Amino acid sequence: MAELKVIKTAAEEGLAEAFAGARAHLPGAASVKSLRENAFRTFELKGLPHRRVEEWKYTDLRALMRDAKPLAPLPDAAAKLKAKSASAFASAAKARRIVIVDGVFAADLSDVAGLEPGLSIGSLAEALSQGEADVVERLGRRAPLADDPAFALNTAMMSDGAVILAADGVKVERPIHLVFVTTSIKPVSVFTRSLVSVGKGSSLSIIESHESADGIDNQANHAIDVAIADDGRLDHVKIGREGDRALHVASLVAEIGKNAHFNDFTFTAGGAVTRNQIAMSLNGSDTHAAVRGASLLKARQHADNTLVMDHAVGHCESRELFKAVLDDESRSVFQGKIIVQPHAQKTDAKMATHALLLSEDAEADAKPELEIFADDVVCGHGATAGALDDDLLFYLKARGIPQKEAEALMVEAFIGEAVEAVENEVVREALMDLARAWLKARG
Amino acid sequence: MHLLEVKNLHVEIGGKKILNGLDLTVDKGKVHAIMGPNGSGKSTLSYVLAGKADYDITEGEVLFNGENIADMEPDERAAKGLFLAFQYPIEIPGVATMTFLRTAVNAQRKARGEPELSTPDFMKKVREASGELGISQEMLRRAVNVGFSGGEKKRNEILQMAMLQPRLAVLDETDSGLDIDALKIVADGVNALRSPERAFIVITHYQRLLDYIVPDVVHVLSKGRIVRTGGKELALELEEKGYAQYVGEAA
Numbered sequence: 143m144a145e146l147k148v149i150k151t152a153a154e155e156g157l158a159e160a161f162a163g164a165r166a167h168l169p170g171a172a173s174v175k176s177l178r179e180n181a182f183r184t185f186e187l188k189g190l191p192h193r194r195v196e197e198w199k200y201t202d203l204r205a206l207m208r209d210a211k212p213l214a215p216l217p218d219a220a221a222k223l224k225a226k227s228a229s230a231f232a233s234a235a236k237a238r239r240i241v242i243v244d245g246v247f248a249a250d251l252s253d254v255a256g257l258e259p260g261l262s263i264g265s266l267a268e269a270l271s272q273g274e275a276d277v278v279e280r281l282g283r284r285a286p287l288a289d290d291p292a293f294a295l296n297t298a299m300m301s302d303g304a305v306i307l308a309a310d311g312v313k314v315e316r317p318i319h320l321v322f323v324t325t326s327i328k329p330v331s332v333f334t335r336s337l338v339s340v341g342k343g344s345s346l347s348i349i350e351s352h353e354s355a356d357g358i359d360n361q362a363n364h365a366i367d368v369a370i371a372d373d374g375r376l377d378h379v380k381i382g383r384e385g386d387r388a389l390h391v392a393s394l395v396a397e398i399g400k401n402a403h404f405n406d407f408t409f410t411a412g413g414a415v416t417r418n419q420i421a422m423s424l425n426g427s428d429t430h431a432a433v434r435g436a437s438l439l440k441a442r443q444h445a446d447n448t449l450v451m452d453h454a455v456g457h458c459e460s461r462e463l464f465k466a467v468l469d470d471e472s473r474s475v476f477q478g479k480i481i482v483q484p485h486a487q488k489t490d491a492k493m494a495t496h497a498l499l500l501s502e503d504a505e506a507d508a509k510p511e512l513e514i515f516a517d518d519v520v521c522g523h524g525a526t527a528g529a530l531d532d533d534l535l536f537y538l539k540a541r542g543i544p545q546k547e548a549e550a551l552m553v554e555a556f557i558g559e560a561v562e563a564v565e566n567e568v569v570r571e572a573l574m575d576l577a578r579a580w581l582k583a584r585g
Numbered sequence: 586m587h588l589l590e591v592k593n594l595h596v597e598i599g600g601k602k603i604l605n606g607l608d609l610t611v612d613k614g615k616v617h618a619i620m621g622p623n624g625s626g627k628s629t630l631s632y633v634l635a636g637k638a639d640y641d642i643t644e645g646e647v648l649f650n651g652e653n654i655a656d657m658e659p660d661e662r663a664a665k666g667l668f669l670a671f672q673y674p675i676e677i678p679g680v681a682t683m684t685f686l687r688t689a690v691n692a693q694r695k696a697r698g699e700p701e702l703s704t705p706d707f708m709k710k711v712r713e714a715s716g717e718l719g720i721s722q723e724m725l726r727r728a729v730n731v732g733f734s735g736g737e738k739k740r741n742e743i744l745q746m747a748m749l750q751p752r753l754a755v756l757d758e759t760d761s762g763l764d765i766d767a768l769k770i771v772a773d774g775v776n777a778l779r780s781p782e783r784a785f786i787v788i789t790h791y792q793r794l795l796d797y798i799v800p801d802v803v804h805v806l807s808k809g810r811i812v813r814t815g816g817k818e819l820a821l822e823l824e825e826k827g828y829a830q831y832v833g834e835a836a
Contacts, residue, residue: 536638537674538677539658540636540660540671541749542663542664542690542693543660544696545658551688555679555680559678559679
């Protein structure tokens with residue numbers, strides 16, 4: 143049989159070179175090395191996803207990535223200094239700051255002293271170098287996104303990240319804030335993988351923020367692997383505020399046990415191109431999973447939120463709500479797939495996405511998908527896209543509120559509905575402050 | 586100078602002519618009632634005064650305190666002291682009534698070059714005004730008009746009027762959908778705002794409201810023009826005889 147020669151794009155060539163050059167130095171012993179090899183092979187066979195790949199049809203990474211940026215060098219003192227003052231988001235929440243600068247877990251910049259009993263926070267790179275069995279085993283498990291090219295690439299190239307573990311029966315009140323900062327002035331790529339484990343009956347609250355400077359086309363590929371044991375609870379809020387030329391691809395995979403809670407919220411206001419993909423598997427009954435998000439986009443920003451909610455067993459409830467406010471020529475994409483496996487009876491799954499278009503040239507794409515194989519379930523989905531209601535605007539103006547302020551009030555109300563589901567009040571207020579700042583910048 | 590002078594007003598919407606040379610003069614301190622059959626142009630008049638888009642003035646003018654307001658945005662007119670109490674008040678999900686009130690009050694004050702109300706001053710005014718209208722603090726925390734009954738929505742309109750203290754208040758069929766008790770509360774609220782400096786245009790289909798908000802002048806609006814003007818007895822005459830004699834009137 144003739145050998146199939148796949149023509150690689152410049153970016154794909156660059157990634158192959160990057161992997162070839164880095165594989166010897168990336169942390170992890172034999173089993174991890176072969177995990178990386180296999181993952182890269184998976185990526186290589188598929189290549190960067192493009193518009194004819196259904197899951198990526200609205201975010202053609204192959205077209206968007208002209209080249210592969212060099213891996214970020216280890217942060218020096220100057221980089222660490224920059225990172226130190228990064229992200230004052232929700233500082234009133236007094237969260238425990240864990241700083242990951244240029245893809246490196248910086249213990250010296252992080253608050254890792256006085257950890258609550260039963261809570262451990264450490265560097266993935268270190269865990270892999272030490273050959274920590276739990277971590278290695280966890281990475282070896284087949285994740286819901288294992289065949290996805292971006293996730294596979296992350297598995298191959300992951301250099302560091304945070305490993306957060308709450309043992310059984312540990313309720314951690316104080317939120318943990320993962321501060322991801324890219325400080326490089328020249329465009330670089332970072333690949334991080336973080337692991338979050340919530341033990342039986344335990345609870346964790348995690349804020350995750352991403353930032354970088356404007357004008358630099360960094361390429362970030364992040365992944366978070368979440369495991370929530372029975373009766374566990376995780377609240378996760380992610381804020382994307384990278385610079386206006388950044389490419390951000392992030393995967394979140396979650397395996398959730400029974401009678402558990404997972405509240406996830408993604409706020410996107412930065413980046414040139416953002417792809418957040420979430421794949422959750424509800425493996426135990428009586429579990430509640432809520433995945434929500436809000437995107438505020440302008441200029442030519444593109445934000446794609448893709449989710450797969452797999453009801454592997456019955457009697458679980460899932461809720462998805464994504465809202466986008468689009469100005470100028472921006473674009474939002476929402477792809478939501480709900481899978482109800484055979485025998486997953488009494489599933490209650492609802493998904494909704496709403497886009498508010500503030501300009502004639504903005505575009506919102508919504509693709510709800512339902513794959514239902516059980517017959518005693520309640521599943522619903524709704525998608526709307528529209529401009530501000532003229533009658534409503536008139537009502538506000540007739541009360542003396544000028545056009546721009548009236549629009550701002552309505553946009554705030556629109557976003558507020560998604561944000562109000564965030565558990566932590568300080569974080570809610572901080573998110574609304576971000577929304578208000580975005581509106582103010584509109585003029 | 587008259588508070589409001591509408592002179593030979595012709596208005597169309599979507600190419601359809603609704604107002605056909607309407608004349609109306611309102612002085613401060615007075616309550617004018619405008620009554621008319623359905624389709625006579627009552628709501629159109631209120632929307633045109635408030636400045637709603639899509640209503641085209643093809644001829645005539647509207648002078649408010651001597652100023653031609655035809656080209657002014659709705660928020661400009663509001664800041665100048667014009668208030669429209671909507672027939673169908675709109676729901677604003679996600680915006681608390683309290684927030685809405687404060688934003689409106691301060692937006693108007695800013696437009697007039699007045700200092701914004703401090704939060705304690707604002708809260709005091711709201712408490713007083715809402716107390717008099719039987720609107721609870723709990724309702725003020727809810728989103729504007731969301732889940733409000735018809736009566737509650739109308740009372741909310743009156744609360745806004747009380748907070749904004751307009752020069753001219755246009756009440757567009759404020760009585761529609763209200764039972765007697767709700768009607769009384771709304772009428773009391775309006776009457777409490779009567780003053781020598783303020784005028785009201787009460788647009789209504791039925792005479793009943795005018796038992797509670799007694800007008801100084803009554804006009805009959807038919808086919809886009811005022812066809813008859815009289816005192817408060819005219820309202821009673823209309824109740825007795827109906828609008829039939831005016832519907833036949835040539836434009």
